[in-house]
Amino acid sequence: MLHQAIIIVGGGPVGLSLALMLNRQGKRVTVIDAGLDKSSDGRVLALSHASCQILAELGAWNPSTKSVTAINTVQISHAGLGISQIKAEQLDLATLGYTINYAEVCQQLLTQVLSCLDINLITAQVNKVAHNSSYALVEYSRDGENHLLTCDLLVMAEGGKLLADVDKKIAHDYRQQALISHVKTKQAHRNVAYERFAGRGPLVLLPYQDHYVAVWSLPTELAEEFISHPDHLIDALNEDFTARLGGATLLQAPISFPLRLIQTKQRVDKRMVLVGNSAQIVHPVSAQGLNLGLRDACVLSELLAVKTEIVPEDLHQYDELRNRDANAVIGFTHFLATKLEKRSFLHDHLRGCGLIGLSNLPILQNMIARSLIFGV
Ligand SMILES: Cc1cc2nc3c(=O)[nH]c(=O)nc-3n(C[C@H](O)[C@H](O)[C@H](O)COP(=O)(O)OP(=O)(O)OC[C@H]3O[C@@H](n4cnc5c(N)ncnc54)[C@H](O)[C@@H]3O)c2cc1C
Numbered sequence: 001m002l003h004q005a006i007i008i009v010g011g012g013p014v015g016l017s018l019a020l021m022l023n024r025q026g027k028r029v030t031v032i033d034a035g036l037d038k039s040s041d042g043r044v045l046a047l048s049h050a051s052c053q054i055l056a057e058l059g060a061w062n063p064s065t066k067s068v069t070a071i072n073t074v075q076i077s078h079a080g081l082g083i084s085q086i087k088a089e090q091l092d093l094a095t096l097g098y099t100i101n102y103a104e105v106c107q108q109l110l111t112q113v114l115s116c117l118d119i120n121l122i123t124a125q126v127n128k129v130a131h132n133s134s135y136a137l138v139e140y141s142r143d144g145e146n147h148l149l150t151c152d153l154l155v156m157a158e159g160g161k162l163l164a165d166v167d168k169k170i171a172h173d174y175r176q177q178a179l180i181s182h183v184k185t186k187q188a189h190r191n192v193a194y195e196r197f198a199g200r201g202p203l204v205l206l207p208y209q210d211h212y213v214a215v216w217s218l219p220t221e222l223a224e225e226f227i228s229h230p231d232h233l234i235d236a237l238n239e240d241f242t243a244r245l246g247g248a249t250l251l252q253a254p255i256s257f258p259l260r261l262i263q264t265k266q267r268v269d270k271r272m273v274l275v276g277n278s279a280q281i282v283h284p285v286s287a288q289g290l291n292l293g294l295r296d297a298c299v300l301s302e303l304l305a306v307k308t309e310i311v312p313e314d315l316h317q318y319d320e321l322r323n324r325d326a327n328a329v330i331g332f333t334h335f336l337a338t339k340l341e342k343r344s345f346l347h348d349h350l351r352g353c354g355l356i357g358l359s360n361l362p363i364l365q366n367m368i369a370r371s372l373i374f375g376v
Pocket residue numbers: 009010011012013014015032033034035036043044045046047102124125126127157158159161162178180215257275276277278284286287288289290291292293
């Protein structure tokens with residue numbers, strides 16, 4: 001049985017970013033992933049300015065290609081009252097962030113990983129992990145054969161799939177699907193992203209290449225109806241928002257993802273550490289999941305940078321360091337996903353006042369924007 005220093009289970013964007021960060025510290029890392037080809041994943045992500053900087057430092061970001069689109073303004077509104085707008089220049093930034101598809105982020109990172117001789121990349125399904133205070137063990141299968149590895153540190157970056165039954169602090173099923181559709185509006189996007197709360201479910205419109213990607217979080221039955229009847233989807237989109245952009249037409253068949261909120265009780269247990277979606281899964285309404293995961297990777301790699309030997313007690317700091325940021329993003333995102341969509345006269349009124357209040361309070365607006373862009 002081979003012994004490794006660090007094994008990362010999961011080569012999604014967070015696992016691969018962490019592998020590159022640790023490689024730059026001269027650490028030997030093994031990454032095991034079940035499927036590195038992400039071309040069939042239709043997600044388009046909004047990445048904050050800070051996340052793009054992290055990827056750029058890893059050599060995995062090229063803003064001049066056609067595959068990324070800048071977001072310069074975010075406008076938040078709801079049917080009735082209240083519009084709040086955040087512009088990049090208010091924060092002294094050139095852009096608030098960019099949109100890029102998930103497969104492209106993974107591919108850029110993978111290209112960098114493949115160029116690092118010290119990163120051992122294994123394409124295999126991990127079936128089981130175990131750990132104690134002396135070492136961790138990983139069992140994976142490849143070509144019908146089972147293999148075992150041991151390591152000093154096991155990082156779980158598998159998106160929470162393998163560790164589905166780990167103790168949770170929060171486990172909430174939104175009973176919603178995120179319906180993703182590429183739509184072209186008569187009015188060009190001018191690098192403006194919209195978040196719209198109109199009653200059916202939070203709608204996010206992201207500028208992407210020459211069109212918009214609509215991420216609409218809808219009750220499951222409604223999402224299924226829209227998948228079967230895309231003409232109903234377009235009617236509803238126009239009714240709730242896109243009519244004001246001149247009307248929308250659908251560019252490709254919509255796809256959907258089930259939505260949950262998960263936060264694990266602990267990110268560290270003996271020699272095992274959780275990062276990214278393995279530690280928390282958030283609603284996409286505030287486009288924060290990967291941003292949060294990349295900050296997990298940064299903090300863990302900074303902690304490990306000063307260690308030559310991995311001692312479990314030292315890792316507990318990582319949990320403490322990540323709590324504030326994760327809790328703030330989870331609280332804010334859950335509020336947007338649930339409270340702003342409730343329908344009642346009083347709620348509508350308060351919601352409108354809240355958003356109007358926000359637009360009249362640039363300091364508060366800047367604070368919220370800064371925490372979403374840079375973390376708490
Ligand atoms: C609809 C939608 C929209 C989103 N929009 C945004 C957004 O705009 N901005 C944003 O920041 N975030 C967004 N997110 C969240 C973002 O996609 C995730 O936070 C991010 O992908 C998490 O990355 P990860 O590397 O932790 O996990 P994942 O991306 O889930 O990667 C996990 C990896 O582990 C591998 N794996 C899993 N199980 C095993 C196993 N047993 N053995 C080996 N390998 C395994 C998988 O193959 C995969 O490569 C969105 C999510 C959804 C669903």
